[in-house]
Amino acid sequence: MKQLITLLLLLIAGMAQAQIDTTLLQINKTDSTQQGLNMDAVYDRPFLNLGKLPVSVGGYMEANWQYMGTEGITEGHEFQMRRMTLFVSSTIGKKLKFMSEIEFEEGGNHIAIEFASLDVEFHPLFNLRGGIIMNPIGAFNQNHDGPKWEFTDRPISATQMLPSTWSNAGFGLFGKTYKGDWMLGYEAYLSGGFDHTIIDNDQNRTYLPASKANFARFEESASGTPLTTGKVAVRHNNFGELGLSYMGGIYNTFEDDGAAVDEKRRLQVFAIDYNHTLPKWNTFITGEWAWINVDIPNNYTQFYGNKQQGGFVDVVQPLISKKMLGWEKASLNLACRLEYVDWNVGTFQETGYTIGDHLWSVMPAISFRPSQQTVFRLNYRIQQQVDVHNNPAEKTAGISLGLSTYF
Amino acid sequence: MLKSSFKVLILILIGLIVLSCEDILPSAPMESELLDGPMEGLTHAQSAQFIRGDVAFNDELFHSGNGLGPLFVATSCVSCHAGDGKGLPSTSLTRFGQIDATGNKFLHLGGPQLQNRALPGYTPETIPEGATYSVFTPPAVTGLGFLQYVTDEDILALADPDDLDDDGISGVPNWDYIRDFTIPRPDAITRDGKYIHRFGKKASVYDLLEQTVDAYNQDMGINSIFDPIDTFSGLSIDPEISQQTIRDVVFYLETLKAPIPRDQDDPQVQQGKAIFSQIQCASCHLPEMKTGYSPIEALSYKTFHPYTDLLLHDMGPELDDGYTEGSALTSEWRTAPLWGLGLSKNSQGGHYFLMHDGRARSIEEAILLHGGEAENSKNLYVGLDQSEKEDLIKFLESL
Numbered sequence: 071m072k073q074l075i076t077l078l079l080l081l082i083a084g085m086a087q088a089q090i091d092t093t094l095l096q097i098n099k100t101d102s103t104q105q106g107l108n109m110d111a112v113y114d115r116p117f118l119n120l121g122k123l124p125v126s127v128g129g130y131m132e133a134n135w136q137y138m139g140t141e142g143i144t145e146g147h148e149f150q151m152r153r154m155t156l157f158v159s160s161t162i163g164k165k166l167k168f169m170s171e172i173e174f175e176e177g178g179n180h181i182a183i184e185f186a187s188l189d190v191e192f193h194p195l196f197n198l199r200g201g202i203i204m205n206p207i208g209a210f211n212q213n214h215d216g217p218k219w220e221f222t223d224r225p226i227s228a229t230q231m232l233p234s235t236w237s238n239a240g241f242g243l244f245g246k247t248y249k250g251d252w253m254l255g256y257e258a259y260l261s262g263g264f265d266h267t268i269i270d271n272d273q274n275r276t277y278l279p280a281s282k283a284n285f286a287r288f289e290e291s292a293s294g295t296p297l298t299t300g301k302v303a304v305r306h307n308n309f310g311e312l313g314l315s316y317m318g319g320i321y322n323t324f325e326d327d328g329a330a331v332d333e334k335r336r337l338q339v340f341a342i343d344y345n346h347t348l349p350k351w352n353t354f355i356t357g358e359w360a361w362i363n364v365d366i367p368n369n370y371t372q373f374y375g376n377k378q379q380g381g382f383v384d385v386v387q388p389l390i391s392k393k394m395l396g397w398e399k400a401s402l403n404l405a406c407r408l409e410y411v412d413w414n415v416g417t418f419q420e421t422g423y424t425i426g427d428h429l430w431s432v433m434p435a436i437s438f439r440p441s442q443q444t445v446f447r448l449n450y451r452i453q454q455q456v457d458v459h460n461n462p463a464e465k466t467a468g469i470s471l472g473l474s475t476y477f
Numbered sequence: 478m479l480k481s482s483f484k485v486l487i488l489i490l491i492g493l494i495v496l497s498c499e500d501i502l503p504s505a506p507m508e509s510e511l512l513d514g515p516m517e518g519l520t521h522a523q524s525a526q527f528i529r530g531d532v533a534f535n536d537e538l539f540h541s542g543n544g545l546g547p548l549f550v551a552t553s554c555v556s557c558h559a560g561d562g563k564g565l566p567s568t569s570l571t572r573f574g575q576i577d578a579t580g581n582k583f584l585h586l587g588g589p590q591l592q593n594r595a596l597p598g599y600t601p602e603t604i605p606e607g608a609t610y611s612v613f614t615p616p617a618v619t620g621l622g623f624l625q626y627v628t629d630e631d632i633l634a635l636a637d638p639d640d641l642d643d644d645g646i647s648g649v650p651n652w653d654y655i656r657d658f659t660i661p662r663p664d665a666i667t668r669d670g671k672y673i674h675r676f677g678k679k680a681s682v683y684d685l686l687e688q689t690v691d692a693y694n695q696d697m698g699i700n701s702i703f704d705p706i707d708t709f710s711g712l713s714i715d716p717e718i719s720q721q722t723i724r725d726v727v728f729y730l731e732t733l734k735a736p737i738p739r740d741q742d743d744p745q746v747q748q749g750k751a752i753f754s755q756i757q758c759a760s761c762h763l764p765e766m767k768t769g770y771s772p773i774e775a776l777s778y779k780t781f782h783p784y785t786d787l788l789l790h791d792m793g794p795e796l797d798d799g800y801t802e803g804s805a806l807t808s809e810w811r812t813a814p815l816w817g818l819g820l821s822k823n824s825q826g827g828h829y830f831l832m833h834d835g836r837a838r839s840i841e842e843a844i845l846l847h848g849g850e851a852e853n854s855k856n857l858y859v860g861l862d863q864s865e866k867e868d869l870i871k872f873l874e875s876l
Contacts, residue, residue: 142505266597267540274538274552322597332598369601371552371594372567420566423826450501459559459567460826465503 111213132216134472195245206301209343216474220405227380233279263297264321310346335365357383375414397440426460444475509737518775530729544717546698548592557615562824564615573610609799622731626768648788651680653803680811681802736817749872756857784815793848819874
């Protein structure tokens with residue numbers, strides 16, 4: 071009987087599929103490498119519309135091969151499916167939009183709702199957003215889609231110092247306005263946030279991304295207080311976009327069942343980001359830099375620093391933009407990423423010597439885009455990492471060949 | 478035609494990239510420039526256990542979620558022994574409360590080791606009033622397996638407690654009781670129920686199992702089946718690390734290679750080596766020892782060059798902190814092995830922090846801090862001309 075039902079369902083499904091008029095499937099072709107402000111990234115994604123249905127779907131995937139080595143030690147050939155992400159958005163009604171992003175990583179072992187919010191549009195300068203929001207700290211956190219970047223790896227400062235992709239349940243306001251060549255945008259949110267794991271984790275350093283493992287943050291804030299995130303961005307057509315952002319709040323559980331269990335400890339992050347396309351050469355420049363201050367207990371290990379800083383700069387130079395291999399708007403690009411992260415800014419109490427725990431990396435790249443939605447990229451990483459004691463740097467290098475595409 | 482050529486070109490390019498992988502990666506440093514790495518002659522199964530111990534020692538980082546503390550000194554083995562080398566003042570530990578062989582009178586107040594760090598919400602220990610203390614920088618951990626399998630008989634043969642040879646150097650073993658979980662060596666020599674201990678600044682640790690168990694418990698607050706007493710509560714608690722991991726770390730420490738000397742053909746190094754013996758440094762920093770039987774074949778009956786005699790020596794008042802362990806006097810310290818000395822800076826942030834607490838900032842300063850039984854050697858060093866001193870330092874840096 072079960073087999074009969076299964077067969078029947080398969081038959082109906084097949085018929086239903088056969089009935090779909092493919093002309094109804096319309097890809098909303100947005101050039102995702104171009105945008106208004108960085109904060110528009112969640113709107114600036116290609117979606118597939120089914121006829122006049124109010125729901126759009128889309129997504130992207132990233133896969134690569136890499137061969138990396140550190141001072142004679144290598145993991146060998148690594149074939150990786152970094153992530154597949156699904157977007158679902160819907161215009162629910164007048165001035166009501168829902169957008170979401172669900173990410174599958176590690177072959178589906180890690181699934182996360184990175185973004186799921188309802189936007190209520192009152193005025194271009196005054197909109198309400200609520201749900202799971204991406205905290206607007208720096209630029210990368212909100213603008214992280216793989217196909218937009220010429221590099222297989224996400225910036226180290228954005229993922230290993232800042233916790234991209236960092237999203238929380240919360241609410242807030244956003245808006246923007248235009249005048250002549252100028253554009254101004256802002257975002258301000260209250261959300262759940264970090265917890266004690268940022269100074270008590272398996273990285274042996276102050277590590278904001280550790281709190282990403284705490285899924286309870288979508289239910290309750292560890293400190294019982296909100297995390298405040300705000301950003302102001304200004305863009306001029308000739309000078310590019312400059313963003314200033316802040317994220318801060320108490321991160322630890324200082325009270326439990328009404329009893330004081332610790333002091334209140336604050337975390338503050340300041341970030342500056344910039345992007346611009348130089349008109350003459352069409353050179354695209356983007357980058358961000360962040361500073362982190364964390365209140366650490368006085369008698370805690372010095373491996374956990376109370377100050378961190380780091381950032382990255384990407385420069386992308388289109389070399390050829392024309393019809394290639396049958397693709398109408400293909401382009402071949404040369405790119406380079408410069409990165410630096412210092413996870414522990416300061417000196418040792420006992421000796422006065424500078425604490426290490428920093429890293430720099432240079433990553434030249436060649437990318438080929440058959441269209442703006444798809445990128446094939448070849449990267450070569452050169453990296454030096456210094457341990458907390460400032461011992462001789464550990465040298466890492468390697469190549470990766472990958473692809474990423476919206477669908 | 479053009480398209481096909483382009484495709485072929487891309488395929489060739491990708492092929493070349495894959496084939497040239499090894500050439501574009503950073504090369505490994507010379508083996509002699511590294512302290513870490515396994516000794517030669519391990520079987521495949523032993524190599525696998527070495528790797529497991531390596532991961533536990535160098536990669537396992539503790540936090541409250543996997544048992545750290547709540548009181549602790551460090552959060553991992555590698556925190557203090559970067560690259561298996563010496564540590565720094567910032568990773569030092571403090572011991573307190575014992576002034577003679579009658580034992581530690583401050584055990585009820587947290588002795589012998591100070592847990593000077595604590596998880597948020599907890600209060601770390603402080604040194605109790607009236608307790609003397611000593612600060613120890615972490616030692617290098619390479620070559621320990623060779624020291625582990627030196628026979629008691631050989632150690633005892635080096636001792637000269639009454640200075641019968643009248644060279645001003647005595648040297649005695651540290652006699653102490655062993656722990657409940659310790660299995661004595663088959664050839665163990667005992668005296669009044671006490672055994673010869675050999676590891677640690679005061680030679681107060683019997684073997685590498687005891688050292689490892691104590692380091693997990695006293696340094697990181699990680700309890701094991703061997704020592705279930707929590708340093709915070711003083712109560713027995715469930716193990717926070719498996720017995721197998723402890724065994725793997727012990728095996729790792731046993732089978733780390735001995736430091737490899739460098740520049741041994743350099744005439745200046747050879748001259749320095751001769752001076753080393755000439756001014757009696759080699760009387761305590763014994764250039765050559767041998768192992769007895771070891772269940773690890775690669776360690777059995779091997780000759781090696783640690784530059785220690787594993788004995789305690791009176792080092793004079795300047796190095797007497799007023800604290801001791803086992804049967805050692807407060808002024809007595811175990812002869813520090815000198816192998817790997819020249820690579821110390823690679824794990825000490827590019828600087829030297831020598832002697833038991835890192836107070837010596839250069840090899841020469843360390844020599845000049847020698848007193849007591851080493852007073853004569855120090856004076857002979859002071860009497861050398863500058864080029865001879867440089868030869869000696871060059872030799873020491875080659876170890």
